[in-house]
Amino acid sequence: MNSINNVFHLIKTCPDSKARAGELITPHGIVPTPVFLPVASQGSIKTLTPDEVKDVGIAMVLANTYRLYLRPGVSTVAKMGGLHRFMDWDRAILTDSGGYQIFSLAPLRRVNDEGVIFRSHIDGSEHLITPELAIQFQETLGADIIMVLDECPAYDDSFEKVRGAMNRTHQWAERCQRAQKSAAQALYAIVQGGVFPQLRRQSAEYLTSLEFPGYAIGGLSIGESKKVTFAMVEETVALLPENKPRYLMGVGSPEDLLNGIARGVDIFDSALPTRIARNGALFTRIGRVNIRNAAYSQVEQPVDADCDCYTCRTFSAAYLHHLFDCQELLAYRLATIHNLAFVSRLMHKMRGAILDGTFGSFKDEFLTSYQPTDEQVRLDQKHKWLKSRGLNQ
């Protein structure tokens, strides 16, 4: 479906990389790209009011269809005037289809060509979701961008298994396209294919032939190494149409955003900046620091002297350390504000650099001072988190 809304304008491409600046025209405003979407899984960016999310410069958020379907229920959200009104967010929203959550959160799932039967991770009740229902739910929630239902294999599944999931994802993408009733939403396809270049290419080519208004790259950043992640991004982006937005799902560390943008990605989402904030990990010019570290207990300066967010404008690192030390709920808010402000500002700067033709030097400069999280530490954290999730995001 087409509409005057949900059009993507490509404004400029970097001469030295595949980085691009553009804008998405949505029913809830223009979203400059590249753009980062924080995660409002259950209709709330954890700890923040919508006003605070706007204040740090966020233009679009992601909400989880699986979560909202289970609680409070899609019909309740509709009764309250739709998701924008329910959560008091008047800017753009993207909803995922629920596929990823069902495959990673819900126990006892049975998948066949028809759809997925799963049990709620909350009360064990049994539910069926089909491509048609995924679209119906998302249209009812009323997001600006919605996603096809996909089958998400694990990062270490076999070639055969991943190929099967990919083929099913393709069939489901077609059914989702046919099921769409409203022109108010832009429906994006999701390229699958795991860590197999051949499957990634096949998936990108097949889905491109169906002419979706946007393409996501799914099934990455779920436990594989970063080298593999970005090799798959390159394989996929090379086959996606120039004039359509590309969305790398589940990516959100500063260094990954930079690397994704350099490879031609326009849209990102991740719970990482907000989740690690609640653990005391804060982004700074030199990398992540942990405010729980005793060294901060006597620091009168803000945690990040370069930052103009409310937290850094108002409080000493010592106060923030104290709040974390005492498990005061304000701690999680102040850290979340800072991390989102950091990522939002970084996206804004990168877009500016692309428009100025200086993205290459910006990237080099950033990576000179910013110390990315150690790859092994990161993978260990990710695996630990994947095991424990369902409790948190």
Added chain:
Amino acid sequence: MNSINNVFHLIKTCPDSKARAGELITPHGIVPTPVFLPVASQGSIKTLTPDEVKDVGIAMVLANTYRLYLRPGVSTVAKMGGLHRFMDWDRAILTDSGGYQIFSLAPLRRVNDEGVIFRSHIDGSEHLITPELAIQFQETLGADIIMVLDECPAYDDSFEKVRGAMNRTHQWAERCQRAQKSAAQALYAIVQGGVFPQLRRQSAEYLTSLEFPGYAIGGLSIGESKKVTFAMVEETVALLPENKPRYLMGVGSPEDLLNGIARGVDIFDSALPTRIARNGALFTRIGRVNIRNAAYSQVEQPVDADCDCYTCRTFSAAYLHHLFDCQELLAYRLATIHNLAFVSRLMHKMRGAILDGTFGSFKDEFLTSYQPTDEQVRLDQKHKWLKSRGLNQ
């Protein structure tokens, strides 16, 4: 010690009751009385930024010397420019002496005439606090109003035990007075005497003879019935000087504020409005309601249609219910904002009624529609909470 700061002006007394309107002149602004102080035990009104606390009309907060002494330490707060700057609160602050916390929170305490030796409830380390140290700590924190160190018996202790604690409190009050070095703080005495009218009278008379700039009524609202609480308030207030502020410690439900004001109290503090908010209990015109109740899941109106707070202006009761249902951290903020706005507005209205000479009818009208929490339920909750505290406030 006297200063041009920290003076109390009595403006008007209600013709039908002992209710009075006045103002406290503090180094951080004029505080209209009667006034309610929410509790920032550890230098933060739980879940809120200082801006939000101001937005709901709060003029003064209470911070705990015991808590701040243990974490982050009095010297750290001093190094960060004092408590006002540390927590970014530029309005008035009252600090308690730590007495109540030591007697209710700390394990293994030994009290003698010199002071109290106690173990930290956090790490078990041993500490001594004396009246002189209590004053030194509070002067270092830099609050506007500070409190004498008192010995706090339990609500069901014997006459002998309560009398002993009262006598020691009197000796300590004199030592606190002598220890005071700065004129920037007003030092208030604390009347003790438990539930024994004879001791309450003796304590009020003795402390009044020492001429403090303000008098607190301590050792109430700690497990005894409300009838007893207010009988003791009446006994005490009758013997306190007209031109000095009276502060009823630990009281903060809407009906108790009303009853305390009617008996001539000017200052109140309590963790109740913020603590019960985090459990989903919200004040409304008709009494406390619990937003967790399933009936709210489909209510599009705000939880309190009469309220102009951010929460009620912005969100449906259904959204608030959903956030509590999902344990989203935003829930606790939105509920806290509402309860503080409710109490703050109630105080403002009562002061207006006293000034207008209509307090009597205001009180009758309020109590006609507002259903106070059942006495037995309240006492059970209080006893349960007293057992569990140390974990929360």
